Every structure is written in C-alpha cells, then in structure tokens.
Amino acid sequence: MATIRKRNGKYQVQIRRNGKLLGSKTFHTQKDAREWARKAEIELDKGEFEPNTHDLKHYTLKDIIVRYRDEVVPTKKTSSVETFTLNAFLRHPICTLRLDQVRVSDFAAYRDERLRTISPISLKRQLAPIAHAFQLAKTEWDIPIKANPVEGLRLKARDNKRERRLQEGELDKLLYAARTRRKPLSEQVIIFAIETAMRRGEVLGLCWKQVDLKKGVATILEAKNGYSRTIPLTKTASELLQHLPRSTDRVFPITAMALRMAWQRMLRSTDIEDLHFHDLRHEAISRFFEMGLTVPEVASISGHRDMKMLFRYAHADQSKVAAKLTRR
Numbered sequence: 001m002a003t004i005r006k007r008n009g010k011y012q013v014q015i016r017r018n019g020k021l022l023g024s025k026t027f028h029t030q031k032d033a034r035e036w037a038r039k040a041e042i043e044l045d046k047g048e049f050e051p052n053t054h055d056l057k058h059y060t061l062k063d064i065i066v067r068y069r070d071e072v073v074p075t076k077k078t079s080s081v082e083t084f085t086l087n088a089f090l091r092h093p094i095c096t097l098r099l100d101q102v103r104v105s106d107f108a109a110y111r112d113e114r115l116r117t118i119s120p121i122s123l124k125r126q127l128a129p130i131a132h133a134f135q136l137a138k139t140e141w142d143i144p145i146k147a148n149p150v151e152g153l154r155l156k157a158r159d160n161k162r163e164r165r166l167q168e169g170e171l172d173k174l175l176y177a178a179r180t181r182r183k184p185l186s187e188q189v190i191i192f193a194i195e196t197a198m199r200r201g202e203v204l205g206l207c208w209k210q211v212d213l214k215k216g217v218a219t220i221l222e223a224k225n226g227y228s229r230t231i232p233l234t235k236t237a238s239e240l241l242q243h244l245p246r247s248t249d250r251v252f253p254i255t256a257m258a259l260r261m262a263w264q265r266m267l268r269s270t271d272i273e274d275l276h277f278h279d280l281r282h283e284a285i286s287r288f289f290e291m292g293l294t295v296p297e298v299a300s301i302s303g304h305r306d307m308k309m310l311f312r313y314a315h316a317d318q319s320k321v322a323a324k325l326t327r328r
Helices: 030-046 053-058 061-075 079-090 104-114 120-139 170-179 185-196 200-205 235-242 256-268 279-290 295-302 307-313 318-326
Strands: 002-007 010-017 020-027 217-220 229-232
Touching: 002 030, 010 030, 020 030, 061 079, 061 120, 079 120, 104 120, 170 185, 170 256, 185 200, 185 235, 185 256, 185 279, 200 256, 229 295, 279 295, 295 307
Parallel strands: none
Antiparallel strands: 002 010, 010 020, 217 229
C-alpha cells in the first residue's frame, strides 16, 4: 500500500507490499502525491510497477556476494566448495561495480574471460550461486533490482553425461590394487558402492545405526536431493558389513580425501583409464536394470525422483542386450 507523509514542506510517497519498500517519490503538492500513489498501486497490481533503483547506488556487486557467502552458503552441503568459488569471484574487478551499473554485458565479458581457462559446464556451476544471490537480493533483501543479469547470460554448456562402465577385468584389477593400498577399507568401499549404488559421500557418511542387518537394509537419512531412502542390501553387501569391525560409529572410517588419494594411486598402478569413483554408481544402476528390476524399484534404491536423470545413469551392456535378442 502507499503511505504519504509531509516532510520539510514536501509530500513523500512510499510504496510497500508485505512490508517491503518497493519505491518512493517526493512531490510539492499533496494532490500530485496522491495521484502518483494511486497510479503506482494500479501498476503494482498489474505487475507493471518499476522499483526505484536509486538505492542501488549504495550497493556494489561485492556487497550481495559477501552477504550470500556469509548468510546462505553455510546452510548448504556444498558450503566449502561454494565459499571457495565465491571468494575467487570476489577478487575479480567486476565485483567493484555498483548494482546500478551491472549489466548482462559485464557478465558476458566475464564469461568470455573465464571460458579461456575452464569448460562451459564448470563456469555454469560457478555462476549458479551468483545468480541465486541476485534472486535473493531482489525477492528477500529489499534491494530494488529490476533484472537478474546472470539469468540473461547465454552460456551453452555441452552435455557432459558419462556412459563409462567397468570393462571386462577392470573390477578385478581395481580390487587387487585396492588390497595393496595403505587404506585397507578402499576395497570394501568399492564393493559396497557397486552393490548399493550409493554416492561416495553417502557411503563414507554411513553409520552403523543406519544399518539393519536383520532386515537387510541401510537407510540414508538425507540424500543429495534432501530426501531419505532405504536401500535393500544385496547378499554381497550384507556379508561385507557382517565382517567389518564396529570400532567407530561410521561403517567406513575413512575420509573423502584419503579415499580420493587412494583411488588415484590405484588407477596409476593399473592400465585403467578415465574411470571416476562416481562411475561405480553408473555401473550399479545399470546392473540393477540388467537384473530385471523395474524403473520404480531402481529409483527407490538410487534415490532418483526424476526419471530422466535416472535413465542418464542407466547404460545397458550392449553385448548382454544382443545376447538376449539372439535367444528369442
């Protein structure tokens, strides 16, 4: 609603909705103030009201990025990665611009500069929190931003979905290399990941209280998508857990960095090329489909709620498909 008050012989109009100041203007006569207020409220109801951007001169791009980093990022699971990304972005000269000066063209120049050193998909991930910061500044922080300059940025990122599956003999080589590592749990982690389709973070974060060997299930309390799920354990996964010591609360007391380093050393000791730990999840999901599990059954194990994303992970072994066709 609009409020009018007299100050220093003039009439100041303020337009607010839900407690947020959307615009203000000063007039010499009360009549002009009322007419403008009535027109502004009509435009606001129609969604045509333009916020007063005068206040943008008091903010720089750095201001909203710092606020986002300090208030929003700590609530995310990816906080360490996003903090690192935003700190690097804050060192760029673009952050010194006032918000009334920032244009899509500024981010286009930033995009072209960054694409000389990183891939489009990497840059797209780095720009995501910056776009979110603009959105929050506009909708929740009472900063009268008209448009999000990052949303208007053209960035064609190629589809980087992987179709890498374990080739014949690669799992044996990988497990043999794991047995020679200083981290003896590497072998068990690899096997468990393939048997359950769990993400690396889910495997390493699994606690014994989340495992029920009598029922043959393991429960993920909060997955990447924010939902919990209960995973049925295969015979191999159950037997593996039965033989593990319960010396700590965690099933696999190994850090993500230690596993990453062990993984790299394992690959260097074999002739296996271009294999990521996350590819084990691809392998597991594809195996579930090859076992004859239905889409809903696989989704209940993998945790996918978007079937399109699930099928991106499922890559059938074409030789097995061909063998099935020849049996008809």
